[in-house]
Amino acid sequence: xxxxxxxxxxxxxxxxxxxxxxxxxxxxxxxxxxxxxxxxxxxxxxxxxxxxxxxxxxxxxxxxxxxxxxxxxxxxxxxxxxxxxxxxxxxxxxxxxxxxxxxxxxxxxxxxxxxxxxxxxxxxxxxxxxxxxxxxxxxxxxxxxxxxxxxxxx
Numbered sequence: 001x002x003x004x005x006x007x008x009x010x011x012x013x014x015x016x017x018x019x020x021x022x023x024x025x026x027x028x029x030x031x032x033x034x035x036x037x038x039x040x041x042x043x044x045x046x047x048x049x050x051x052x053x054x055x056x057x058x059x060x061x062x063x064x065x066x067x068x069x070x071x072x073x074x075x076x077x078x079x080x081x082x083x084x085x086x087x088x089x090x091x092x093x094x095x096x097x098x099x100x101x102x103x104x105x106x107x108x109x110x111x112x113x114x115x116x117x118x119x120x121x122x123x124x125x126x127x128x129x130x131x132x133x134x135x136x137x138x139x140x141x142x143x144x145x146x147x148x149x150x151x152x153x154x
Contacts, residue, residue: 006042006043009035009036009038009039009042009051009055010035010036010039012032012035013035016028016031016035026071027067030059030063030067031059033059034054034055034056034057034058034059035055035059037054037055037058038055038058086135087135089109089132089140090132090133090134090135091131092109092110092132093109094109094116094129094130094131095107095127095130096125096126096127096130097113098126099123099124099126100116100117100118100123100128101122101124102117102118102121102122103117104116105118105124107130107142114140115139116140116141116142117136117140117141117142118141118143118144119133119134119141119142120143122144124144128145129144130143130144130145131143131145
């Protein structure tokens with residue numbers, strides 16, 4: 001059994017990695033790191049109780065020191081929860097690629113071209129600087145920057 005102990009730790013690390021992919025909380029990633037450290041300890045010949053100690057120590061260190069750093073990198077300034085995906089685009093600068101009104105248009109946000117619509121009635125011309133107000137499905141809701149030309153109505 002102890003000859004294959006390292007394999008059991010690797011399998012455990014893989015399972016914890018899969019759970020991490022489903023939760024994206026970085027908790028299970030830290031535990032998976034501890035399991036990989038325990039697998040390495042088993043590989044070099046530590047007994048089963050030694051690998052359990054290695055797992056516990058590495059997991060606690062990862063949870064206490066590394067996880068908070070990773071979460072802080074995902075958080076927006078002053079936000080309580082990590083911001084990622086489309087929600088991270090809110091407040092970002094955008095540029096009108098086509099004329100945009102309240103019904104639609106196209107805007108470039110962070111290098112990607114999105115379907116966009118204006119928050120209020122009016123029209124902005126291509127090249128206008130915008131700000132992302134919200135994400136509605138696959139559409140960015142935008143508003144013109146205060147100093148940009150904006151045509152009221154249609």
